Amino acid sequence: MPLTNLPWSEDDWRENILRYQLHVKAEVIKRLAAKLEYIGDFPTETPCKLSQLIGHSADIISQNLEATPADQLMNVNFLLCSIAEHLRFVDRSRVSNTPWSMIQGAEQFLKRQAGTSSDFIIRPQWSYNYNLLGEFVEAYRTNMEALTWIPIADWETLIGGLAQQKIYCISFPRIERLNCLLHANWGHEIGHIIAQEWIKTNFAQLWQAEETQIKNAIEQAIRQNPPPEVNPLFANIIIQEIAADQVNDAMQVAKQGLTELICDAIGVHLLGPAALAAAIEFSAPLSMDESPLTCDMYPPWRYRIRLMVEMCEEDLQEQTVKLDGDEVKYPGSVIEPFWNWLKGTEHLILNTADRQSLRSNISTREAYELIESKWQQIRQQALQLLPQRPAKPYRLFERVPAIEDLVLKLEQDTPPNELGTWPKTSPAPFEDILNAAWVFKIKKMHQDPKWGSTDDFEQLFRLVLKATEVSFVHSTFGPELKKLEQ
Numbered sequence: 001m002p003l004t005n006l007p008w009s010e011d012d013w014r015e016n017i018l019r020y021q022l023h024v025k026a027e028v029i030k031r032l033a034a035k036l037e038y039i040g041d042f043p044t045e046t047p048c049k050l051s052q053l054i055g056h057s058a059d060i061i062s063q064n065l066e067a068t069p070a071d072q073l074m075n076v077n078f079l080l081c082s083i084a085e086h087l088r089f090v091d092r093s094r095v096s097n098t099p100w101s102m103i104q105g106a107e108q109f110l111k112r113q114a115g116t117s118s119d120f121i122i123r124p125q126w127s128y129n130y131n132l133l134g135e136f137v138e139a140y141r142t143n144m145e146a147l148t149w150i151p152i153a154d155w156e157t158l159i160g161g162l163a164q165q166k167i168y169c170i171s172f173p174r175i176e177r178l179n180c181l182l183h184a185n186w187g188h189e190i191g192h193i194i195a196q197e198w199i200k201t202n203f204a205q206l207w208q209a210e211e212t213q214i215k216n217a218i219e220q221a222i223r224q225n226p227p228p229e230v231n232p233l234f235a236n237i238i239i240q241e242i243a244a245d246q247v248n249d250a251m252q253v254a255k256q257g258l259t260e261l262i263c264d265a266i267g268v269h270l271l272g273p274a275a276l277a278a279a280i281e282f283s284a285p286l287s288m289d290e291s292p293l294t295c296d297m298y299p300p301w302r303y304r305i306r307l308m309v310e311m312c313e314e315d316l317q318e319q320t321v322k323l324d325g326d327e328v329k330y331p332g333s334v335i336e337p338f339w340n341w342l343k344g345t346e347h348l349i350l351n352t353a354d355r356q357s358l359r360s361n362i363s364t365r366e367a368y369e370l371i372e373s374k375w376q377q378i379r380q381q382a383l384q385l386l387p388q389r390p391a392k393p394y395r396l397f398e399r400v401p402a403i404e405d406l407v408l409k410l411e412q413d414t415p416p417n418e419l420g421t422w423p424k425t426s427p428a429p430f431e432d433i434l435n436a437a438w439v440f441k442i443k444k445m446h447q448d449p450k451w452g453s454t455d456d457f458e459q460l461f462r463l464v465l466k467a468t469e470v471s472f473v474h475s476t477f478g479p480e481l482k483k484l485e486q
Contacts, residue, residue: 191266
């Protein structure tokens, strides 16, 4: 077919296609978000909130496409494709994909730690890991502000109350859907919100104060062992280039290391030995001493567990505790198997292979000397960032009667959802339920070597999941029902 003599421009050709294509794409995203919201089947309202955020954002983009500069159409396409991907978080957070009976209680617990304006989607992922994504509302606002032809006030009006909300997504390993004991790792994930705030506020100042000393130490180490076959005329330049790269490595190692260590500290502060136990089981299949330089700057697992054990030090000591006027021996026969199991990690952390790994490279050595010199101060600063700022961390030895009560219920195949005896009962706290579940699990494995089949674990998981659900209902609606009875 012969070409026409009409003027032709590749830019015009692209613009004509993109304008109608983007209208369709935005409308499809809007409709799909609405469909997911309509279908529902979510354990909480948070997935619907993310659907609304996505749908309204696509809608405002579509409404303003005619005003979109031609040179920005490809960027708009990229943004629409990106927010469309977020619909997978909504789709995967349905009841059938999650430990649904635990989600309401878990979100209630997480909101207390992150602030009442925070909401959490909890969804599975096939990758065997836990992680936290978000915050979505602020990320969308930043993207919308970059689209200068769209009035940000129009977007905020369209999303309504969501403009003042924060939405996060916590992911867990799909194959561990029912393993609520391992989900004590969610305490670590909530820590990322706190760690991010601490890093944003404090890390630059911390690094600036130490950078010159670290740079000098790294440069001196390179001069003592210079790279081979370097022309003496260029030796100083090459050494300074190598030093600059290694100083940057040290900064990244310190930044990521502090992020993860703060998250661990938050997890233990909130959930006590349950957080330590979950970290132990999660890390057991992994290398304990790998250098941060070969694992995305993460601290060695042995190093992390050592600091978590230090935070649980009081729970790992035999003692007599005065609770409600009575003297209670800790750990006592019920908790003792779990206590001994945790004490076993003391042998793990006596091994210093992790420290040797960190000292083997000048960048990791300097980074972790900085972390160790400031860690106690940094940890306290991070804990002070918790919205409720709990005066005291969760201590198992202070909860002995409650834990023994809940473990007894598990031994009777009863969900451990409340403390006391009817009618004088109260809903069991989320933290107590998880710790009691760990105590029961290790106790059963200690008493009966044959206990621990898939069916055994699933029975335990279902009792604990039901307990978190009933405890949530009790704590949420119980006070209102009491008012009606009066």
